[in-house]
Amino acid sequence: MIVSVRSAVCVLGRFPALAGADLDIAVGEIVLLSGPNGAGKTTLLRMLAGLVPIRSGTASVLGSNLVADRRSHRRRLSFIGHDTFCYDDLTVAENLRFAARAAHASRDAASNAAEQFGLGPLAGIAHAKLSAGQRRRLALAVAFAREPELLLLDEPHAGLDAEGRDLLDNLLRSAPRLGQTVLVASHELDRTRTIATREVRVVQGLLEGGLVGSGSTAARSDSEAAAIS
Amino acid sequence: MMQLLRDARLVCAKDLRIEIRARIVIAQVLPFGALVLILFAFTLDADSSVLPTIAPGLFWITVLLSSILAVGRSMAIETDNGARDGLRLSAMDGGSIFLGKVGAVVAELLVLEVLLLSGTFALYDIAARGWLALIATSLAATIGIAATGAVYGALAAGAKVRETLVPLLVLPVCAPVLLGATKAFESALHGRSGEAWPWIQLLGVFAALYLTAGFVAYEALLEEA
């Protein structure tokens, strides 16, 4: 299991964003996280990325026990949230290069990622001057420039133009072949369900269908049906 | 170890490149510092012989105030677009990020000090001498101020009241730097460089202490604060 979580509780301020989550993910899976806003999808992804501490329960990601160490596994994953993690005054190329080098990725990772997302023509433009759609592409390129084994994507389609969406979907489809595992939270269920190998529903800080082969069957039946189709 | 220095250089170069593009320190903090020096001269009666006597103190107060702004800018760079989370997700050690950010602030402040000091010599009519002591003082004092500023900047990074909190934290801690740098400058400018060196040693100890503290604590602060 590349991800294994049991009864994880995460607290934001005074609010239990995750109230006891269980989740198993095997290498090469593409897991869709669905569920209403405020259910805990973003917190789950941030917890797996090691950005949010675990209050109780256990979590192991990429072989690291997050309760003891939520840092050393980070260089092997990429997390995409609402922010681009980029600097306004640096150009697209500079931002990509910095992200790749800061992640100790290979020498040409930055230029490869720029090419993959069609950012070549924008290389010399400052982040501040990019349109919203271009920023989303850059955020994706930053994530891929890190050469991750695990991709944690929070609403990656939001704000992306039609061409960018297709580009992203193709990359996600080919991820398992490259040994990458994907966990993607999305509201665009129709689109993402065609890519995902499994769907996990997040409701009220708990996961339905997080564990394969056990758990509350009543809650799982419909989400499993969706994942199979 | 090599990786640590490489990462520090990466962060430092990144911050300096951003400064070259945005010109916040050069176009906003430097004029602020120059203005403070001029206002001092106004209020203290420019004709009197007081100015040359107290010039070292005025100069270092100006530098300390300017450095608060420079440190604030250094922190603000990491708040936009969630850049802090980007740094946390990187493979870099917290200590190397700290060294990189301090390095950039030190470089910016040294440029600022050279320009402000030339201004002070001209405006307050002072003959410069004791160059070696002046340079050593500036280096040691600046590293101390930048290291303290970076630690407290990280401590207060999450706060909405960051802008008001950081000066309250940094200024008292830097009181020995202000005192030491002023005394060292006074001695050097009076042609008694020998008396400057004990102060410079004090500044060096201060800088080493807070560089070490920041290097050790920065990762935890980046994660939790």
Next chain:
Amino acid sequence: MSTTTKNAPRRSSPVLGLLVFAGIVATVVMGLFIAPKDTVQGDAYRLLFMHVPAAWLAYLAFGVTAIASLLYLVPRTRHLRWDYLAGASGEIGVMFTALMLAVGSLWGRPIWGRWWAWEARLTTTAILLFLYLGYLALRRMGGSPEQRALRSAVAGLIAFVDVPIVHFSVSWWATLHQDGSVFNSKMQVHIKDPSMQFTLLLGVAAFTLLYVYLCIRRMQLLELEEGMADRELQAAIDDRQLGVVSGASSGASQADASANSPVTI
């Protein structure tokens, strides 16, 4: 809930409080009426009975803050209790530093002929006050208890390490241009009379007890606040878990309601 009885406020025994009260009353009586006049300073020296204990307490309190901060930072001893102790002690330290400065100032007026002198110990103390005012401001910054504890532990240690540097540089600076002829910077009072000595010791003891008393009460308050917040949090976790189990269909509507919260979850 069963936890309420366990976490119920421990009524601290009134003995300590009474002892503090008695000690301070005795110090006042001894200091004002029983200890004899000083041959040089007359009655003004009596401020010493307050000044010295306040100074001792300020340093004691900041020392405790530093030790508690260190204990919090060491992983093996990390516990929020150390943060409460550091915070409580820091507050008391600031209070007594301010008191020490105020009393020193009142004392300086008749003896030195002025309220303030740029003397090493006075200047160091003033900077000390601001150092820890910043520390207290940092503690009020918000965030989770763990965040606050870590931030203030680092700040508490930095401030403490700074104290000797400040003291050293300031006294060095003061010896450079000492206008010793104007005033007796050491404020020498010859405490030879046994009742003077006794009063001073009594004052130190009474103030130390006062410190312990204030510290315990403040920590109890902080622990209670934290316990209350913890119980609220546990209730919220229970609510979320129950909400899903009980109503499968109502679960979605509840979640939609919580989506109105401004924070992205």
